[in-house]
Amino acid sequence: MKTYLRILAYAGPIQRLFLFYFLTTLLAIFFGLVNLSLLIPLLEVLFSQTDVGGALVTIPKPGPSISLAHLKELFSCHFINIIATHGRVSALYFVCTIMIISVLLANLFRYLAEIIAAELRINVIHNLRKELFDKISRLHMGYFTKQHKGDIMAKVMSNVQEVEHAMEYTFKVFFKEPATIIGFFIVLFYISPQLTWLALLSLPIVGGGITTIVRRLLKRAAQSQASLGRLMSILEEAMGGMRTIKSFAVRPYILGKFEQENSTYAKLNFSILLKNSLVPLLSEFLGVLVMTLLLAYGGRMVFLHESTFTASTFITYIIIFSQALVPVKSISKSLSNIQRGLAASKQVFALADIQPAIVNKPDARIIESLQQAISFKEVCFAYDHKPIIKHLNLTIEPGKKIALVGPSGSGKSTITSLLNRLYDVTQGVVQIDSLPLQDYDVQSLRKLIGIITQETTLFHDTVFNNIALGRPEASELAVIEAARIAHAHDFIKALPLGYQTVIGAGGSKLSSGQAQQLGIARTVLSKPSVLVLDEATSALDSASAKLVQEAIDRLMQGKTLFVIAHRLSTIRNADEIFVIDAGEVVEHGTHEVLMQQGGLYKRLSMLYYQED
Ligand SMILES: Nc1ncnc2c1ncn2[C@@H]1O[C@H](COP(=O)(O)OP(=O)(O)O)[C@@H](O)[C@H]1O
Ligand SMILES: [Mg+2]
Numbered sequence: 224m225k226t227y228l229r230i231l232a233y234a235g236p237i238q239r240l241f242l243f244y245f246l247t248t249l250l251a252i253f254f255g256l257v258n259l260s261l262l263i264p265l266l267e268v269l270f271s272q273t274d275v276g277g278a279l280v281t282i283p284k285p286g287p288s289i290s291l292a293h294l295k296e297l298f299s300c301h302f303i304n305i306i307a308t309h310g311r312v313s314a315l316y317f318v319c320t321i322m323i324i325s326v327l328l329a330n331l332f333r334y335l336a337e338i339i340a341a342e343l344r345i346n347v348i349h350n351l352r353k354e355l356f357d358k359i360s361r362l363h364m365g366y367f368t369k370q371h372k373g374d375i376m377a378k379v380m381s382n383v384q385e386v387e388h389a390m391e392y393t394f395k396v397f398f399k400e401p402a403t404i405i406g407f408f409i410v411l412f413y414i415s416p417q418l419t420w421l422a423l424l425s426l427p428i429v430g431g432g433i434t435t436i437v438r439r440l441l442k443r444a445a446q447s448q449a450s451l452g453r454l455m456s457i458l459e460e461a462m463g464g465m466r467t468i469k470s471f472a473v474r475p476y477i478l479g480k481f482e483q484e485n486s487t488y489a490k491l492n493f494s495i496l497l498k499n500s501l502v503p504l505l506s507e508f509l510g511v512l513v514m515t516l517l518l519a520y521g522g523r524m525v526f527l528h529e530s531t532f533t534a535s536t537f538i539t540y541i542i543i544f545s546q547a548l549v550p551v552k553s554i555s556k557s558l559s560n561i562q563r564g565l566a567a568s569k570q571v572f573a574l575a576d577i578q579p580a581i582v583n584k585p586d587a588r589i590i591e592s593l594q595q596a597i598s599f600k601e602v603c604f605a606y607d608h609k610p611i612i613k614h615l616n617l618t619i620e621p622g623k624k625i626a627l628v629g630p631s632g633s634g635k636s637t638i639t640s641l642l643n644r645l646y647d648v649t650q651g652v653v654q655i656d657s658l659p660l661q662d663y664d665v666q667s668l669r670k671l672i673g674i675i676t677q678e679t680t681l682f683h684d685t686v687f688n689n690i691a692l693g694r695p696e697a698s699e700l701a702v703i704e705a706a707r708i709a710h711a712h713d714f715i716k717a718l719p720l721g722y723q724t725v726i727g728a729g730g731s732k733l734s735s736g737q738a739q740q741l742g743i744a745r746t747v748l749s750k751p752s753v754l755v756l757d758e759a760t761s762a763l764d765s766a767s768a769k770l771v772q773e774a775i776d777r778l779m780q781g782k783t784l785f786v787i788a789h790r791l792s793t794i795r796n797a798d799e800i801f802v803i804d805a806g807e808v809v810e811h812g813t814h815e816v817l818m819q820q821g822g823l824y825k826r827l828s829m830l831y832y833q834e835d
Contacts, residue, residue, distance in 0.1 A: 373456030389564015736767025
C-alpha cells in the first residue's frame with residue numbers, strides 16, 4: 224500500500240482528476256447496466272409476454288421522485304402506454320432507441336474514464352523517469368564502477384514500464400471492476416435474490432482458482448526482470464567494447480555469454496507464458512460451470528412456476544450474470560500484473576532511494592576564486608577499502624604550478640578526483656582557503672577546477688554546443704575565441720557545417736587530437752582558476768600532441784596548475800614536483816633538486832627523455 228501511494232504521488236496534484244475518473248467510471252457502469260436491463264422489455268415485447276389487459280389501457284404516470292425503482296416504474300409505464308396506444312412495433316423501436324442512447328453514453332463515459340486514467344499513468348511514468356535520471360546523475364562515481372550500466376538502464380526503461388502496466392490494472396482492480404460487480408449484483412438482486420445468493424457463493428470458486436496460478440507467476444516475474452537487466456548489461460558492454468571484441472577475435476566469447484543469458488530469459492518467459500495462458504482457460508471453465516448451475520436451478524424454477532420472474536427476465540438475468548463474471552476474471556488476472564509491477568517498482572524505488580554520497584551542505588558556500596591555497600593534509604583514500612592514497616600532504620598557492628609524477632597506477636588521477644570531489648577522502652582533509660571542500664557548493668567547486676584528461680567526451684550535438692557545454696548563454700564570439708585559443712578554429716571551419724556540424728556518438732567523427740582540442744576550448748570557455756592536466760597529450764601521436772600542447776600552453780597562462788604528464792618539458796619548470804609511488808609521496812622538490820637526489824624521479828625522467 225505504501226508503495227502504491229508513493230507511485231501515485233508521482234502523478235502530481237491529482238485529486239481533481241481522480242474525482243473525474245470515479246464519476247465517469249460510475250456513469251459508464253450505470254449506462255452499461257441500463258442497456259442490459261433493457262433486454263427485459265425487449266424480450267417481452269418480442270415474445271408478446273407483456274399483458275396490457277388486452278385492451279387499450281393506459282396507466283397514469285407516477286409522481287416525480289429520484290430513485291432506481293422510480294426510474295424503472297417511469298420506464299415501464301411509458302412502455303406499456305406505448306404498446307397500448309401505438310402497438311408493439313413502436314414499443315420495440317422505443318426500446319431500441321433508448322438502448323442506442325445508453326450504449327452511446329456508456330461508451331462515451333468509458334472513453335473519458337480511460338483517457339483520465341491514461342493521463343494519470345503517463346504523468347507518473349514521466350515524473351518517475353525524470354526523477355530517476357536526475358538521481359542517477361547525482362550518484363557518486365563509485366556507483367557506476369560497481370553497477371552494470373545495462374542494469375540501471377533496465378530499471379529506468381523496462382521496470383518503469385512495468386510500473387505503468389501495474390497502474391493500468393490497479394485502476395481496474397481497485398475501482399472500476401469492483402464498482403462494476405457491485406452494480407451488476409444490485410441489478411441481479413433486484414431481479415432475483417434467491418438466484419443471486421447462489422451466484423454469490425460460487426464467485427470465490429472462479430476468483431480463487433485463478434489467483435492460485437497467479438501467485439506462482441510472481442516469483443518467475445522477478446527472476447525475469449533480473450535476467451533482462453543482465454542481458455542489457457552484456458549488450459551494453461559489447462557495444463562499448465566492439466573494437467576490442469573484433470580485434471581480439473573474441474566474438475564467440477561474447478556471443479556465448481549473450482546467448483547463455485538470452486536463453487535463461489527465454490526459458491523464464493516461456494514458463495511465465497505457460498501459466499499465464501492457463502488463466503483464461505481456467506476462468507472460462509469455472510465461469511461456465513457456475514452459469515450452468517444457475518441455468519439448471521433457475522430454469523427449473525421457471526418451469527415449475529416457483530419463481531416470481533418470467534422467462535425473459537430469467538434470460539436477461541443469465542446474460543447480466545455472465546457479464547458480471549467478466550470483471551471477476553479481470554480482477555484475478557490483473558492481480559498478477561499488479562504484483563509484477565510492484566516487484567518492479569520496489570527495484571525502481573531502491574534506485575531512487577540511494578543517497579548520493581556527495582551532496583551540498585545546507586549552508587554550502589559558493590566559491591568563485593582561489594585566494595590563499597589548496598592543501599591536502601594527511602589525505603588517505605581507498606576505493607572499496609583498498610587503500611590507494613596514503614597520508615598525502617601538499618600545498619599549492621594561486622598562480623603556482625605543481626607536477627605529479629609517478630608510475631602508472633600510483634594514484635595520480637585519483638588525487639585529482641579528490642580535488643573536485645568526484646570522491647570524498649577517507650581520512651584527512653582537502654582544503655581550499657583553509658576550509659574543507661565539503662563546505663563549498665559542489666557545482667561551484669567543479670566550475671572552479673577545470674580538468675583535461677587523456678580523452679574528451681563529445682556528446683551527440685553540434686561543435687558549438689559541445690564547446691559551450693552546459694552554457695547556453697555563451698555568445699558565438701566567445702565560443703569562437705575559445706576555439707582559436709585551442710587551435711581548433713581552423714579545423715572546425717573546414718567541417719561541412721562549421722560550428723553547426725553534428726559530432727560525437729553517431730555524428731561525424733573527429734580525430735582524438737581534434738577531440739582534445741575541443742575539450743580545451745570547452746575548458747577555456749568555462750574559465751576555471753585551477754587547471755588540472757591529467758596526461759592530456761599522452762593518447763595522441765606526436766604531431767597532434769604538439770598542436771594540443773601549444774593549445775594547453777596558452778590555456779595555462781595565469782592559472783593555478785596541477786600537471787600530470789610524462790613529458791619532461793611540461794614538468795621541468797613546475798614550482799614543485801611530487802613523485803608519487805603506490806599512493807605515497809616519495810620525493811618532492813624542484814627539477815634540479817630531484818635530479819641531484821638521483822632517486823625515482825631521476826630514473827623516471829631518463830625514461831621520459833628517451834620518449835621525448
Ligand atoms: N574507480 C575505481 N575503483 C577501484 N579502483 C580504482 C578505480 N580507479 C582507479 N583505481 C585503482 O587505483 C589505483 C590508482 O589509479 P589512478 O589514480 O588512476 O593511477 P594513475 O593515474 O597514477 O595511473 C590503481 O591501482 C587503480 O587500479
Ligand atoms: Mg591516471
